[in-house]
Amino acid sequence: MKDKKADIFNCGRELFYSNGFKDTNISDITKMAGVGVGTFYNYYESKEKLFLEIYAKENENIKKHIAESLDLSQDPVTIVTKMIEQNFNAMNTNLILKEWYNRDFFRELELHCREADKNNDASFRNFYAELLKEWKAEGKIRGDIDDELLLALFDSLAYIDTHKEDIGIHHFPQLMKYLVGFIMKGLTE
Template sequence: MDIKADIFKYGKAMFSTKGFKKTNIKEIAESAGIGVGTFYNYYASKDQLFLEIYIQENENLKKSLMESIDLDQEPLKVINQLIMGNIGAIQTNPILKEWYSQDFYKKLEQYYQNEGSKNMDSFRDFYMDLFKKWKDQGKIREDIDEDLLPVFFDSLVYIDTHKEDIGIQHFPKIIQYLAEFIMQGLTNHQK
């Protein structure tokens, strides 16, 4: 019996059905067939467990998106499918939907600043490889310095971190339009 795996599995199931706030450690422990004290041998808090589950869900989403999209399409179509797939998953997956919770987002942001940058880097590398490929194929304007390409991606991430300031109700459409505008600008061959 792998107690940590059971805690993770039952925690994920409960977070998926009841949400983060309505799920408590006692219920997770009971579902896993352990006591609350045993839970704390594996996770310091419900937040730590949820963060681990969230990160796995997010990584699975990114992997799924990267594998499911035909990358030989026009850049604007590829980026639009990536953005819409991400937004759709966040809106329909109760775990990923916590992205819109300001309290949780602060914890997630702290995680990525401290130890999760390698997870972000893999997705960033994916985007950068795409941009480089498109530039080599002549699909990205030649006058755009290659050093600027990562900055376009970073700017969307920065905006993403300020979704509360923008307004959660507007955020998905804003990020979609901004990604579209950036890609149109990058692929416009007129100077």
């Protein structure tokens, strides 16, 4: 039996990836999936709800790819810098992930991603939390800062990310690179 929900999801992902959120509509998705529009609504209440699910999965996949691509034998500053660079590259080249910068849709997207991360034991946050503990135990970063505060330093970057419009979106990528650099240098010197 055909898995219609998976077909809708996969076709939606393909269309969002090639056309972006705005230029993809439900009828395009259902046509590609070979189902009726009514069938779409049996699984998703809106294009936005489908997109949120696709975005969360795409974000999870890119974070997993980034984590797997890192050479963890390198120094902490290099590793974190590469993580940030790869993340920004993905956000700017993948039309699904690029929606993070969509002012009209951002708040809903942010809330959905936070909820998805809470329910995901293998989240990227858990990855870097473990990495920080390991670096601290190995003496690669300062040992005088407790683990919760270390994590809070990096969590604050996510807070800044959610206020990029207030800061100025044109400054945002460079600002994040500088802040990460300052944090890492402060932790390693």
